[in-house]
Amino acid sequence: MTATSMPVTMSKTAPMDRAQALGRLKFADSSFRVMTLGAALVVLALLVGVAVSLFIGAWPAFSHFGIGFLFSDSWSPPKERFGAAAAIYGTVVTAIIAMVIGVPVGMGIAVFLTELCPPTLRRPIGIAIELLAGIPSIIYGIWGVYYFKPFMQAYLQPFLISTLGAIPGVGALFAGPPLGYGIFTAGLVLAVMILPFVTAISRDVFETVPTVLKEAAYGVGATTFEVVGSIVIPYTRVGVIGGVMLALGRALGETMAVTFVIGNATHISTSILSQGTTISAMIANQFADADPGLFTSSLLALGFILFIITFLVLAAARFMLSRLEVKAGR
């Protein structure tokens, strides 16, 4: 359309009926609503579709092995004996190790950034944390194999075996030759990977604490430690838990980095220094070469179990985050 033709078209549209124009706007509005609703429903349909198709694929394994599938740690493709216990155990234990180490450190970073950090350092550290979240997991895996695993093998594992390993009872958890690979190594790599999640979310919720509350506490002579422990964390408790849950979700589902360092042993050992496997590592390793039938079905059953675990964790996180939003809006 050229500039000279503009007034002509304008004059043509000018006498248009007012109701008609409004109707057109209304139509645009409602079709926009339907489109976005459709987009939202696609997500729901995908979720249900994934769950249902996983369950259908997993059904032969569930019906063949029954509830014993969850408790057997034998995984032998040539003998067609499959059990999920080793993979579930590895998934849960690596996630616990990651949380025990990653959450306190991540929250420590968040406290430092919001309460103690000189403003000049705040941005660089914040950006570094966010970059850490952006590193693809395969990079963590390669780092784990080439740099972290030799360190574990040469220093940390021999140290743990000679100190904690010597204590009766607890010692069984830290027994075995230091091979570098294992559940503990995988847990530590996961701890590094979830750090940015914990830190970023904790920092955001810590910033929602009203300054007046903190200043009041400082005013009555509280130390920084007391302010953080008695004001900041109680005030943001639900939000922090939401962040922790999201991190847990990542720790449970992480595949490549874990596959690289966990040692991929399909049975349960008492020692956390020995090799193990996780649900996602198992699927990544064996799916391509799995025979159709019970083998494939068992791998899909593992996937379904992981789906349920992750779904529960994320649902809990959503629930807690929604409570935080209610609280912040009060």
Place this chain on the structure above:
Amino acid sequence: MFFRSLISAAVIAASATCAYAGDISGAGATFPFPIYAKWADSYKKETGAGLNYQSIGSGAGIKQIKAKTVTFGATDAPLKSKDLDEAGLEQFPMVMGGIVPVINLDGVKSDDVVIDGKTLADIFLGKITKWNDPALKALNPNVTLPDLAIAVVHRADGSGTTFNFTNYLAKVSPDWESKIGEAPSVEWPVGIGAKGNDGVANNVAGTKGAIGYVEYAYAKQNHLTYADMINKAGKTVAPTVEAFQAAAASADWTKAPGFYLILTDQAGEKAWPLTAATFILMYKKPADVAASNDALKFFEYAYDKGSDQAKALDYIPLPDSVVTLVKKAWAADIAQK
């Protein structure tokens, strides 16, 4: 399974878009991928026809050829003749390789240590846990073996290498056969699971006291220390091209329907016990005859002119007698019109 075929269809669709129309399409084993790529390169220079080979693993290759998404499938673990007949597939060996036990011990060089099949099985069963075990000492009276724990390294992913390795262990150890069995992935009683030949090579190189198994090319290229083996004839053999070929030559291919022959534990005096062939799968009555003929031309080129390239990459070309048999089978079985 419905959505699995959906997934594979998506994978193939995605990969097919990258390939030029008219390329020979194949998918499967990762082990022969380097030599197939090399052959494809020189074949393209000579004839202008390209090869699009997806190295997605033997099991996945079998699935793809059964789904008819590729012209040929490639697998390290051959299909039994019953399965071939059911699917209407023709199977033939393409090239061979050797699997070697690799170790990491201070002061021990390649060929210093000798292992027999039963001892190897006992190590991978976790029955022998120290390098100075009496069984190992008896086999190696002239080597000082340390009082060091054996760190077993095996494949974590399903693989044709594992299939051939466990096939050998099952042949030589009844214990292995009853407890573990043979398959592309098995329930390893002990050890670290690493991904791929390179993962095992890297693990063995980085762990004192380790023992693992890799394709010969990986052992050679990574300068790993390998052990010699005692073969079925009771002779000590080193992993050499001659020893691999001796295993293939001593095998009786004429009595193997569908060329179903696993080359482990062959009887020849010079035969390396862990020799393996890798196989091609094609339809006897292909839907696209022209594509099938193109693929056969490529394989013919590889048999006739590809031997030196194979040797340069540490693969073992098939003996001429076997190639003749394969070509006869093509003429008899595969519809070329």
